[in-house]
Amino acid sequence: MPGYATRSATERDLAAIASIYNHAVEHSHSTFDLEPPDLDYWRARLDGQHPGDHLLVAVTEDDDVVGYAYSWSFRPRPAYDYTRETSIYLDNSVRGQGIGRMLYPALLQTMAVSGVHTAIAAVALPNPSSERLHVACGFEHVGTFRGVGWKFGGWIDMAFYQRMLVTLP
Numbered sequence: 001m002p003g004y005a006t007r008s009a010t011e012r013d014l015a016a017i018a019s020i021y022n023h024a025v026e027h028s029h030s031t032f033d034l035e036p037p038d039l040d041y042w043r044a045r046l047d048g049q050h051p052g053d054h055l056l057v058a059v060t061e062d063d064d065v066v067g068y069a070y071s072w073s074f075r076p077r078p079a080y081d082y083t084r085e086t087s088i089y090l091d092n093s094v095r096g097q098g099i100g101r102m103l104y105p106a107l108l109q110t111m112a113v114s115g116v117h118t119a120i121a122a123v124a125l126p127n128p129s130s131e132r133l134h135v136a137c138g139f140e141h142v143g144t145f146r147g148v149g150w151k152f153g154g155w156i157d158m159a160f161y162q163r164m165l166v167t168l169p
Contacts, residue, residue, distance in 0.1 A: 004099060006106040009055040009068060014042040016065035017057065020089050029124045029156050030089070032149040045070050052084040052116040058094075058103040066094045069107040074120050082117035088133070095129070104137045112165040119165055124149065125157040134161040 009017065022036035045055045050073065058067040067090035074083045086107060090099055108119060121139060123130045135141075139161035147155035 003061055004058055004066070004094075004102060005061075006056050006058050006103050009046055009057045009065075011043075011046065013057050013065050013068075014039055014046065017055075017068045018042055020065070020068065020091050023092070024089055029149070029151050030127060030130065032124065032151060032156070034151065045072065048072065050081070050084075051114045052082070052111055054107060054110045054114070056103060056107050056110065058090070058099045066091045067099050067103055069103050071107060071111050071116065071119065074118075082115065083120060084111060084116050084118075085120045085122065086111075087121070088130075100133045101136055104133065108137065108163065108165060116165055119163045121161040121163075123159045123161060125159055131159065131161075137163070139163040 018036070018039060021031070024031050025033045025036045045053070048055070052071055053073075055070040056068065057065045059065055067088070069086065069088040071084040071086050074080050074085045086104075088100055088104055088107070111119060119139070121134055123134065125144070131141075140163065142160050142162045144157055144159045146157050148158050149156040
């Protein structure tokens with residue numbers, strides 16, 4: 001995609017990542033966080049010690065962060081070590097421009113190379129653009145939990161998507 005690139009996140013990207021996420025916390029039900037996390041939360045994502053933990057950013061030609069995607073623990077038990085949960089957030093200024101379809105495959109490829117077998121994504125509903133993105137990136141809808149999150153005065157459903165990755169021996 002001309003004008004944008006993906007790369008691994010660095011410490012200097014964390015404020016921009018936090019800003020994108022904090023906007024979602026305050027104005028969207030796409031996350032169930034009710035308060036923005038501090039920068040230590042993002043440092044933990046950056047410094048993940050598991051081979052399947054990744055934090056990638058989408059940047060402009062001037063290296064300004066316009067989105068990010070990460071993979072992290074699905075559940076904290078050893079049997080789940082080869083399954084990671086994914087998350088992606090974009091700055092409002094670039095939504096609908098194909099940034100997600102550039103960034104997400106980069107994350108999934110990075111995960112596969114690092115030995116991840118299964119990617120899981122949770123999508124708060126309604127969110128048709130996120131559902132379309134996940135399907136376009138090879139995820140399959142595998143189930144929906146009804147009324148599992150309470151935010152902005154209402155119950156929110158959560159759809160789960162799964163993608164099997166080609167892992168290298």
